[in-house]
Amino acid sequence: MDTPQISAPSRAPSRVPRRVTAFGVIHVNAIHTTRFTIVGNHLAQHRQLSLTAIGLAVHIQSLPEGAKADIKTLADRFPESEARIAAALRELEAHSYLARTLVRIPGGRLVTRTVSYNHPEAAGSAQAAPSAPPPPEPRPAPAAPAAPATEPPPPPPPAPDPEPATVPPAEAEPSPAPAPSPTPKPPRPPLPQPLAPDPERQRIATDLLAGLRRDEPRLLLGERDVRRLAPAVAAWLEREATPDAVRRALTADLPHPLKQPAGLLAHRLTALLPPQLPDLPAPDVLHPLHDCTGTCKRVIRAPEPGLCRDCRAEARSRRGDALAA
Known part of the structure; x- marks a missing residue:
């Protein structure tokens, strides 16, 4: 080696x-x-x-x-x-x-x-390729004349079928669970409006909104927002809310940070709108004092001078007696 x-x-x-x-x-x-x-x-x-x-x-x-x-x-x-x-x-x-x-x-x-x-x-071509047809079955050989010492050879075994392509x-x-569909937000309620237009009340509402930044610097509103919110403030004033009460309601307990001052004021003017005050009962009328024009000369309260209750009853009885006679 x-x-x-x-x-x-x-x-x-x-x-x-x-x-x-x-x-x-x-x-x-x-x-x-x-x-x-x-x-x-x-x-x-x-x-x-x-x-x-x-x-x-x-x-x-x-x-x-x-x-x-x-x-x-x-x-x-x-x-x-x-x-x-x-x-x-x-x-x-x-x-x-x-x-x-x-x-x-x-x-x-x-x-x-x-x-x-x-x-x-490669995977796509393997799937698209047609599968090979199975081999034909062997036909039996034609019968041969019988021989005493030999036998016909056995037919060959059929070819095995091709194995199908294995898929992993x-x-x-x-x-994954389906995501819940988002709930649509309800529409915002409209801003309150006064029942009757009043230029003086509108002016007070505009001045109140424009001056809110003096009480709270974060409530700095644009001119367009002031014009949009002024009718809602006028509706508060129409319901006998004083300007100081409106100012306190709009500036109390502000969130921090305050991102949208106009949106916050619009929400408060709509959600905190005070109700209409009930009508006051009519006051009792106090008539002036007069002397009875009858024989009693009694002092009575009446819209105008006249007879007292007793004198009126006596006058009615006399008229009744006269008619009877």
């Missing part, structure tokens, strides 16, 4: 010789033996996918079979938000790197079945 060459290397070096460039990317590649995933350049250098979608596709391809890849699990794993991860998954679906379908499992619950494709074009088991994910 020949003498072994001890100085010869046992195997080829793992590092690939590289050419040092003055600019650009410099690769230092080492051969992976454990924990690696093969990713094609069609994904790593995709022209239309975002960087988030490319990184998410690489992560999903590196997951073991049966691992969860729903939006909530991915959002807990990475710093991106659920909305950004959902958009990246839609990108991968649009470019056939991912397929998600709703299926019903035993028990009636709907789950999302996710299939990841590391090479969508789909991952069952719980379907």
